[in-house]
Amino acid sequence: MSETLNHIFGPVPSRRLGRSLGVDLVPFKTCSYDCIYCQLGHTTCRTIKRREWVLMDAVLDELKQKLNCRPDYITLSGSGEPTLHSRLGEIIEHIQAMTAVPVAVLTNGSMLWQKEVREEVALADVVLPSLDAPDAERFEFINRPHPDITFERLVEGLQAFRRQFTGKYWLEVMLLDGYTSLPPQVRQLADWTRRIRPDRVQLNTAVRPPAEDFAMAVPQARLNQIAGVFSPKAEVVAEYHQQGKRFTTDANQQSILELLRRRPCTEADVAAGLAMRPIETAKHLADLQAGGQVVSQKRGDQVYYHPTQPSASKPTRVGSCNVFERRGSIKIDLPRPRASALDPRKHRKNRGKAS
Numbered sequence: 001m002s003e004t005l006n007h008i009f010g011p012v013p014s015r016r017l018g019r020s021l022g023v024d025l026v027p028f029k030t031c032s033y034d035c036i037y038c039q040l041g042h043t044t045c046r047t048i049k050r051r052e053w054v055l056m057d058a059v060l061d062e063l064k065q066k067l068n069c070r071p072d073y074i075t076l077s078g079s080g081e082p083t084l085h086s087r088l089g090e091i092i093e094h095i096q097a098m099t100a101v102p103v104a105v106l107t108n109g110s111m112l113w114q115k116e117v118r119e120e121v122a123l124a125d126v127v128l129p130s131l132d133a134p135d136a137e138r139f140e141f142i143n144r145p146h147p148d149i150t151f152e153r154l155v156e157g158l159q160a161f162r163r164q165f166t167g168k169y170w171l172e173v174m175l176l177d178g179y180t181s182l183p184p185q186v187r188q189l190a191d192w193t194r195r196i197r198p199d200r201v202q203l204n205t206a207v208r209p210p211a212e213d214f215a216m217a218v219p220q221a222r223l224n225q226i227a228g229v230f231s232p233k234a235e236v237v238a239e240y241h242q243q244g245k246r247f248t249t250d251a252n253q254q255s256i257l258e259l260l261r262r263r264p265c266t267e268a269d270v271a272a273g274l275a276m277r278p279i280e281t282a283k284h285l286a287d288l289q290a291g292g293q294v295v296s297q298k299r300g301d302q303v304y305y306h307p308t309q310p311s312a313s314k315p316t317r318v319g320s321c322n323v324f325e326r327r328g329s330i331k332i333d334l335p336r337p338r339a340s341a342l343d344p345r346k347h348r349k350n351r352g353k354a355s
């Protein structure tokens, strides 16, 4: 299966890492979580099994061919959770032997309670885990984790990793309007970040189309206000700006599709990430849309593009998982959290409130 996948994508316009060349270490939506805000849709393989999900040699061969695009970072991320790859440590070491470009790991942090995972992830130059919930109830509701991952395990793993990792440790807090944006939850999140002691705390929100419609973005003004509650003050992760750099690439419709398969993007994101002229980007997106390969979706005042879901897509059975090669066309029937105070209907009234 791995031979049919493309493992390298981008460079992606990353708000935190500049031009980030993505390395995908798992098949589409293989993850320990099924987050309600996930921009890739529903998780089709929710697992904590570590294995060589894609062949390490194939990944490294493909990466070698793409290194001339001068990325700011090589980022292990993509269509799911990269720490599920059993040869993660070896992959990081091979990349570092190949290039001086720093290696970043974008992880949900859920596997860091395991010593062997911490040791492998600690080989990276920058580690960017997430903490989206202030307590166990919200963790279950927002992240919909694999049953073996508890909130206690998550926060213990994040703290243990800090004790052993000497590189850059940037914690992302993804806030959702009405669920984690109110003062009590924000204060709890700020307490947790003080205990975890990352080098930076970066606030994000669900600006891109999410897996569930009720996962709403926190308004910008409220996000700026929340940043001041954290100590030291958190950074609001702004929309990507190209910082005046100019690049030329041989980006084409295939590279646009590879990028969109990992992340819904605006026209400006595509142009910035692939260093394409705006007019050329608009034309390619229009052609892809006319050909039925891409659809657009409005979220807030932005228009995002993502690939159409292939009707002929068939899952491949891997262990106990149905693994899809492309953006999932199925609805996976995962157990939902019990009805609780977090019922989306009850939370509509809390949206956009500061107190």
Ligand code: SF4
Pocket (backbone or CB within 6 Å): 031, 032, 033, 034, 035, 037, 038, 039, 040, 043, 079, 080, 081, 108
């Ligand atoms: S947002 Fe990240 S951690 Fe959550 S389901 Fe999507 S890929 Fe997994």
